[in-house]
Amino acid sequence: MTVEQFDPQTSRQKPKQTTTLDTPKKVMEQQAKQSNSVESGPKENAKVGFVSLGCPKNLVDSERILTQLRTEGYDVVPSYDDADMVIVNTCGFIDSAVQESLDTIGEALAENGKVLVTGCLGAKKDEIIELHPNVLGVTGPHAYDEVLNQVHEHVAKPKHNPHIDLVPDHGVKLTPKHYAYLKISEGCDHRCTFCIIPSMRGDLDSRPVGEVIGEAKRLANAGVKELLVISQDTSAYGVDVKHKMDFYEGMPVKTSMLALCKQLAKQGVWVRLHYVYPYPHVDDVIPLMAKGEILPYLDIPFQHANKRILKLMKRPGSSERVLERIKKWREICPELVIRSTFIVGFPGETEEEFQELLDFLKEAQLDRVGCFAYSDVEGAKANELPDHISEEVKQERLQRFMAVQAEISAAKLQARIGQEYLILVDEVNDLGIVGRSYMDAPEVDGKVYLSDDFDAKPGDMLWVQIIHADEHDVWGVRVED
Numbered sequence: 001m002t003v004e005q006f007d008p009q010t011s012r013q014k015p016k017q018t019t020t021l022d023t024p025k026k027v028m029e030q031q032a033k034q035s036n037s038v039e040s041g042p043k044e045n046a047k048v049g050f051v052s053l054g055c056p057k058n059l060v061d062s063e064r065i066l067t068q069l070r071t072e073g074y075d076v077v078p079s080y081d082d083a084d085m086v087i088v089n090t091c092g093f094i095d096s097a098v099q100e101s102l103d104t105i106g107e108a109l110a111e112n113g114k115v116l117v118t119g120c121l122g123a124k125k126d127e128i129i130e131l132h133p134n135v136l137g138v139t140g141p142h143a144y145d146e147v148l149n150q151v152h153e154h155v156a157k158p159k160h161n162p163h164i165d166l167v168p169d170h171g172v173k174l175t176p177k178h179y180a181y182l183k184i185s186e187g188c189d190h191r192c193t194f195c196i197i198p199s200m201r202g203d204l205d206s207r208p209v210g211e212v213i214g215e216a217k218r219l220a221n222a223g224v225k226e227l228l229v230i231s232q233d234t235s236a237y238g239v240d241v242k243h244k245m246d247f248y249e250g251m252p253v254k255t256s257m258l259a260l261c262k263q264l265a266k267q268g269v270w271v272r273l274h275y276v277y278p279y280p281h282v283d284d285v286i287p288l289m290a291k292g293e294i295l296p297y298l299d300i301p302f303q304h305a306n307k308r309i310l311k312l313m314k315r316p317g318s319s320e321r322v323l324e325r326i327k328k329w330r331e332i333c334p335e336l337v338i339r340s341t342f343i344v345g346f347p348g349e350t351e352e353e354f355q356e357l358l359d360f361l362k363e364a365q366l367d368r369v370g371c372f373a374y375s376d377v378e379g380a381k382a383n384e385l386p387d388h389i390s391e392e393v394k395q396e397r398l399q400r401f402m403a404v405q406a407e408i409s410a411a412k413l414q415a416r417i418g419q420e421y422l423i424l425v426d427e428v429n430d431l432g433i434v435g436r437s438y439m440d441a442p443e444v445d446g447k448v449y450l451s452d453d454f455d456a457k458p459g460d461m462l463w464v465q466i467i468h469a470d471e472h473d474v475w476g477v478r479v480e481d
Helices: 024-035 056-071 095-111 120-131 144-154 197-201 209-221 257-267 280-290 307-313 319-332 351-364 391-414
Strands: 047-052 075-077 085-090 115-119 179-183 226-230 245-248 251-254 270-273 297-299 337-344 368-373 420-429 432-436 448-451 461-469 474-478
Touching: 047 056, 047 095, 056 075, 056 085, 056 115, 056 144, 056 179, 056 226, 085 095, 085 120, 085 144, 095 115, 095 120, 115 120, 115 144, 120 197, 179 209, 209 226, 209 245, 209 251, 209 257, 226 257, 251 257, 257 270, 257 280, 270 297, 280 319, 319 351, 337 351, 337 391, 351 391, 368 391, 391 461, 432 461, 448 461
Parallel strands: 047 075, 047 085, 085 115, 179 226, 226 270, 297 337, 337 368, 448 474
Antiparallel strands: 245 251, 420 432, 420 461, 432 448, 461 474
16 A cells, blocks of 8 residues: 555544543453453452552552462452452542542442452542441552452452462563553652642652562563553652662662663563653663663653743743753654643643743644643642632633644654554554554554554564554554565
8 A cells, every 4th residue: 555545534544432431340341351361260269359540550559469369369350240349449649530439439339348449549548438438448559468468358368279370470460461561669759739649659669670670571571562661750760779789680780760771671672761750860861762772752741831830830840951951862862752741720820821831832842742731639739829720711721732732743743654663563453453653652642553454463563654644643554574
């Protein structure tokens, strides 16, 4: 198929319509399927239902709990009716996530009756108990041992047969087999006024670098093709332990982002960095990207461009320095893709300050951008700020912001037409292949569609020539060897 023959109205594969807020029953079914992709034990084993809500960091917590449950012989089931107990791993970041978590707890109680609650919202135990007094127990985030102890109290621990109840050494994963999240730390030392994560997850607590590298190697050996490095602040990795020396396979490794990236680059898989603050030492990882050792992709939540608003947010950086850094990075690594998130309508944001944000967006030419209209979060310091913006103005600014970014994104993707890229296949559906290039993180970025091409399976890697693009996604054809 040539570019001239390609008719986007008749030939291109359309993205499936999806929602980030699937019903709890749907989430339970999906997660049980992923959890039980390893061999199960006898059907008379105790059965646990599991619903994991929220961000990838929460998902990793769920994977750890599920790994231990499977190791002990519990079966993870896809419905309330089949479960002896249901665990709900909650999110408490913004009000809509809190409400979703509370509604899910209520549904689980109504459908099953035996419910344990864990996760970020669990830090507000009294609020949960007040609304749902019949829950069996409440724990906070990354309280793995406490969750297992509570399960043991209410559902008898199965008789474990290691020859039947097999769990891979990389543990249970809730992501597809070809990619996995690698969480390198807990908590955060920042005190952003719009965020309550430190009050829920505590201060920065970096995992030992040898432990992280070991997990990465096990995942790569299990067939994972892409590691998504996550934490609340990836670039702060090791600050809490003063970048002390650790060991992996007898060799010393410094507890730092750069040292970790160098080790991850040796695993022979895609390595993608998320949630990176623009500290000066981030400059050091750009040469690794230029050499192809890790993906030339940075997820940096800039949040705003105006100096006064950033100060009110208690965020580091200024737009001038950020623009200088971006220019320098692109000189070193021209293929660098930058993803970011922003907040519009922050308390006190003037029209002039919002316009400054739009001007920054036009000059920065970021590749992937998400934006949120500010909303109060219970317990956040920003609630106390004066001059809150009306909902009407916030939504109007959100639309203007996204319109500007849509033009930028469309132009950038148009420039990709005719170029060839290696893609990682995520799925093959009745319309063809759906995959991602190095420019696209799962769930949050765009897709690469190969219409009417079905000769692939999830986890395959293919070279593709881009032949069409819109504001978010691209379409391509396979490049024959």
